[in-house]
Amino acid sequence: MELTERKKRILRAIIESYIATAEPVGSKAVAQLAGLDVSSATIRNEMADLTDMGLLEQPHTSAGRIPSASGYRLYVNELMDEHQLTMQETQRINEALEMRMEELDRVIDRAGKVLSKISDYPVFSMTSVKDIVTVRRYDLLMVEENAFIAVVMTDTSVVRNKIIRIPDELSEPQLQMLSTILNSSFTGLSMDQMRQALEKMETHSTPGAFRMIQLVVEFALEVLGDLRRQTIHTAGITHLLEHPEYKSLDKAKPLMRCLSNEDDAARLPIPFDGNQNMNILIGPENVNEAFRDTSVVMASYDIGDNMRGVIGVVGPTRMDYAKVTARLSYFADSLTRMFGKGELPPASGPDDLE
């Protein structure tokens, strides 16, 4: 059966009405909404066709129609109008994004909160590393005789520190030497290589010095592992409860559990197609069971040269795709611009040690 122009208009009218009201749409309502000058009976025939084509569903024999997942898919791919952000909206986003650059984790977290607030949906955000991250340099700062701060900087310019306590006393020159060893033997390596280098070192160095190197390298491994682990932040999960599709707790709970990241097992298995910078997953297109009646709209943005972030909006399949995609893409662009502005330095540059 052919999808005529009129069918498309009807489908679109149904979807947009359903997005707005969450109520099944009847033929009479469509007759008015679609702006077609035909009677409800005609619409009924067309709607029956659309149902046959799998684009609509009827919850019960005598209810109106609701869009199916493939109906939404068609809508998103072909029918949807570009939603234009109002000045107010862009202004609000800009203001909200005027955050000071702090540690990357916090920025990501804040960004999620902001987006959740302006989109009224839950938001998850995560970062991932394009290539392997390595340590670019180590700095050791003396605190007391038996404690120093280890500062580790990765080639992605993430800096982390930790206070390391040691049993024995330590002099400033010893610390210098340690630093030299670390910077010459434990930079630019993958995690495995670092572990190997550590093993090798154990055999031909004094136990005391080795112990301290081990402590620092273990911290560095933690940092690298942490960066690889793709920490996921979520914000605004209670927005879920504002939508009628989640008024039944049975629906809401597994999703909220998953979003709030409480089962370590059930992570968000989000496949992101790297070829485009905006992805939409509608209902059953999600692999994760908890997301069967849920849609995810996500966008990626660059953080420096070697990292990328993904930020996504989660909502019922009935979510307002036009608005969400518009806001999300503006948001992701802003983030890319923000991170590109050089607040976070580029990953290149010589190893410039003290």
Add this chain to the structure above:
Amino acid sequence: MELTERKKRILRAIIESYIATAEPVGSKAVAQLAGLDVSSATIRNEMADLTDMGLLEQPHTSAGRIPSASGYRLYVNELMDEHQLTMQETQRINEALEMRMEELDRVIDRAGKVLSKISDYPVFSMTSVKDIVTVRRYDLLMVEENAFIAVVMTDTSVVRNKIIRIPDELSEPQLQMLSTILNSSFTGLSMDQMRQALEKMETHSTPGAFRMIQLVVEFALEVLGDLRRQTIHTAGITHLLEHPEYKSLDKAKPLMRCLSNEDDAARLPIPFDGNQNMNILIGPENVNEAFRDTSVVMASYDIGDNMRGVIGVVGPTRMDYAKVTARLSYFADSLTRMFGKGELPPASGPDDLE
């Protein structure tokens, strides 16, 4: 009216049954549960008395009784048995707490998650500073000609860092000098004092040097502000949904909103009585409107010398106080021990600069 021993036993039986089942308890059930060798009619008389005394309530004329807030209060204060943790439970807590010491924020966050998991209730955790925090020392690490890392360490031994980019090039000796200035003029000061010192410095120093000092001091102010801000973490809020009292979304939503910290306005206004290290707030004892039907059990623990953490469990008034208090106090003790163990160095000690 006097609260006889038998009345207490009856009250206790009712509360413990209600805690277990969330169903109003009838006289017949109590006759069995309380282990008193009297008939249900006698129990009825006693229950009528307890209701008059405000310790029980009846939802409807012909339902059983449920405990009132003051009933719970009496139970918590006098009637409750010390719940003994099983070996399994302590072991589970110990294992879960075997976390590596990272940044304080992360540790607090993890601790909340762990406690939430073992208690099956939502948990919030926050830190607060006993006195004013000051910067103990600054370290500046060269990265490139026009970027350096500022490492700020507070007298509470929190270490934070930030990459600072500057327009002009900078030499190693210049950086050294900067560091000396910072460490001599901007340590041990309150935030206001730091701002004043910065103003004073502006008048009698070259603009270029001042600009850089300003950037570092501003970062330090951020850090101090951050520490004062009492970041609150929450974990396991979806556990709320497991309890029948929150099956109605109207009940659950405001509470979840508050817990997930989404309204910046409505923080958790938790009054903690510092004189004892375990606090229980039952239902209407909570000032916050969203917590009227909710109880909070919280404990405090020490972090180093100048900080304390508060970690609390949130649940329905019907929550299992005996179990929760037992687990929570063990947990808080473990945390105190953990932080005391010197993984995080004490706040004292001379300013030991490089």
Add this chain to the structure above:
DNA sequence: GATTGGCACTCCGTGTCTTCGAGTGCTAAA
């Protein structure tokens, strides 16, 4: 052939009524 009005049918949601059962309060007897 497409469109339309008409009509019977389906199904849901609502309101009402009844029944059932659990639990109470009271009274009188032990």
Add this chain to the structure above:
DNA sequence: TTTAGCACTCGAAGACACGGAGTGCCAATC
């Protein structure tokens, strides 16, 4: 003081009718 008995209350659950919204189909019309 305790207990058995009994009437009473009230909510929960089931049965039933009703109205409304929407559909599908058919015959008439353009």
